[in-house]
Amino acid sequence: MLLYDSQVSGNCWKVRQLFxxxxxxxxxxxxxxxxxxxxxxxxxxxxxxxxxxxxxxxxGRSLGESNAITFYFAEGTPYLPDxxxxxxxxxQWQFFEQYSHEPYIAVxxxxxxxxxxxxxxxxxxxxxxxxxxxxxxxxxxxxHEFLAGERYTIADIALYAYTHVAPEGGFELESxxxxxxxxxxxxxxxxxxxxxx
Numbered sequence: 001m002l003l004y005d006s007q008v009s010g011n012c013w014k015v016r017q018l019f020x021x022x023x024x025x026x027x028x029x030x031x032x033x034x035x036x037x038x039x040x041x042x043x044x045x046x047x048x049x050x051x052x053x054x055x056x057x058x059x060g061r062s063l064g065e066s067n068a069i070t071f072y073f074a075e076g077t078p079y080l081p082d083x084x085x086x087x088x089x090x091x092q093w094q095f096f097e098q099y100s101h102e103p104y105i106a107v108x109x110x111x112x113x114x115x116x117x118x119x120x121x122x123x124x125x126x127x128x129x130x131x132x133x134x135x136x137x138x139x140x141x142x143x144h145e146f147l148a149g150e151r152y153t154i155a156d157i158a159l160y161a162y163t164h165v166a167p168e169g170g171f172e173l174e175s176x177x178x179x180x181x182x183x184x185x186x187x188x189x190x191x192x193x194x195x196x197x
Contacts, residue, residue, distance in 0.1 A: 001026040004043065004054040006033045008113060010106060010161030011066040012053045013195045017157050018070045021191045022077060026055075034114050066161075067094040070154045079157070081149040089148035093155035097162075100136070104129035106162045108169030130171050134179065137163070141178035145185060152189055160186045165195060 005012045005028045019026060031042075031052050039050040047054040047064035054064045063069050071094070074080035081087050108126045111118055118126075137159065140147065147155040164183050166173060173180055186192070 001058055002056040003028050004031055004046075004052050004056075005029065006031055006052050007196055009033055009052060010165065010195065011051075011102075013193075014066040014154075014157050014161050015053045015055065015069050016197065017161075017193055018073055018079060018154060020193045020197075021079065021189070022073065024073065033110070067098060067154075067158055070157060074154045079152070079154050081151075081153065083149065086149035090153050090155040093147045094158045096133075096136070097158045100129070101133040101159060102162055104133060105166050105169055105171055108171070109162065109165055110169075112168055112170070127170060130166070130169070134163070134166070134171060134173075134176055137182075138176045138178050141182045146182070152186065156182075156186050161195075 001024075003012075003015060003026050005016070007030065016028075018024075031039075033052070036050070043050045043054055046056060046062040049064055051064060053066055053069060054062060055069050056062045063072060071080065071091075080090060104126045108123070108130060110116075111123075111126075137147075144150065146152050147159060160183065163173075163179065164187075173183075
């Protein structure tokens with residue numbers, strides 16, 4: 001399999017992390033998240049969103065979107081519960097990550113990495129949205145060791161991706177003790193890799 005990847009992308013890290021847990025071998029092709037020239041020619045027939053990660057299977061089929069890829073490969077493993085309600089909880093947190101977390105925390109981090117100075121109103125909007133997401137996670141994790149099914153799942157992988165690097169985008173985590181404890185629990189899982197691995 002071939003993974004179109006970016007080492008700085010939390011979305012790409014999600015796939016690499018699950019593959020590390022599962023011992024899945026694959027080839028990586030690094031793409032820049034800043035310079036997107038040539039994306040249409042390279043990914044146009046593989047992923048209509050032209051984003052990384054994009055995974056190409058050995059039979060030529062392709063799959064984009066980090067949470068879709070992890071959901072596919074987690075099937076039948078401990079990282080995706082068998083219980084119907086717990087599976088729905090995993091999806092709930094993955095949707096939360098893409099709708100309420102990533103657009104704020106990941107974008108603020110991207111601006112910092114890319115050296116972009118947005119208008120102040122846009123920066124403040126990202127900080128408000130990201131803070132709301134972190135508060136929601138803090139409230140849940142105050143009563144739970146993990147996000148779904150009371151064990152480590154791809155929901156935790158999804159939200160760890162950009163939460164653990166949130167300070168790079170201006171979100172300090174000192175006031176979120178439950179999140180910090182959860183980050184430690186996720187990082188202590190066997191086979192855990194760094195975003196730069």
